[in-house]
Amino acid sequence: MSNASLRLVWVYPDLLSTYGDQGNALVVERRARQRGLDVQRLDVRSDQPIPTSGDIYLIGGGEDRPQRLAAERLLRDGGLNRAAENGAIIFSVCAGYQIMGHEFVNDLGERSPGLGLLDVTSTRGEAERCVGDVLGDIDEHLRLPQLTGFENHQGITHLGPGARPLARVRLGKGNGTGDGTEGAWNDTVFGTYMHGPVLARNPQIADLLIKLSLDVNALPPVDDRWYEALRDERIAAATQPA
Ligand code: GLN
Secondary structure, three states: OOOOEEEEEEEOOOOOOHHHOHHHHHHHHHHHHHOOOEEEEEEEOOOOOOOOOOOEEEEOOOOHHHHHHHHHHHHHHOHHHHHHHOOOEEEEEOHHHHHHOOEEEOOOOOEEEOOOOOOEEEEEOOOOOEEEEEEEEEOHHHOOOOEEEEEEEOEEEEEOOOOEOOEEEEEOOOOOOOOOEEOEEOOOEEEEOOEOOHHHHOHHHHHHHHHHHHOOOOOOOOOOHHHHHHHHHHHHHHHOOO
């Protein structure tokens, strides 16, 4: 694996990087390097073109106005859609997740078009904002341990037939539609409401992204003790009676 390289693109850190979501880029970068991969990480601000030759694209959460601006710029740029056509792996969080869908409701109360890379549609939830810890069972096809993260969003997301739920929540709201689903995925594009950063709390998801981009079934193990300690702490805090 030592000759393999990985081009990692962190999309719009100036607009979409709430709740430490940039940690997702750090985690993927580190875990890839630990496997001997030559990682080129590119942080692309919203006034720069999105490169189309990346292997993994990460996109984070954001407040409502930056979310609208990010969607407008990504649509105008077209690079992320071209990268997706090239088979790139995309992992998106919260506002980023909503932008991957067909549309969402923006800060002006209007419907903004998304990139249409995930068969999901987001609206503004009528109920109170979804805030708090989340625990969930990840789609069995992905064979991953329990999902842990925290959510903070007003938007809610409905899945179409072309997207599978990333997880079923045991605790928390997830997609917020009341059907118990959280996030969505298809073969190459993933979306979740989970912050944490989610890939620090769920490093196996970071490894999944690396495996998909390299088209391999397994990666050499790495020392996960710090990740496990964080997971244990957050799961205990989430399940502790108030
Ligand atoms: N602005 C979006 C919402 O409230 C996303 C929030 C976020 O990314 N944390 O639904």
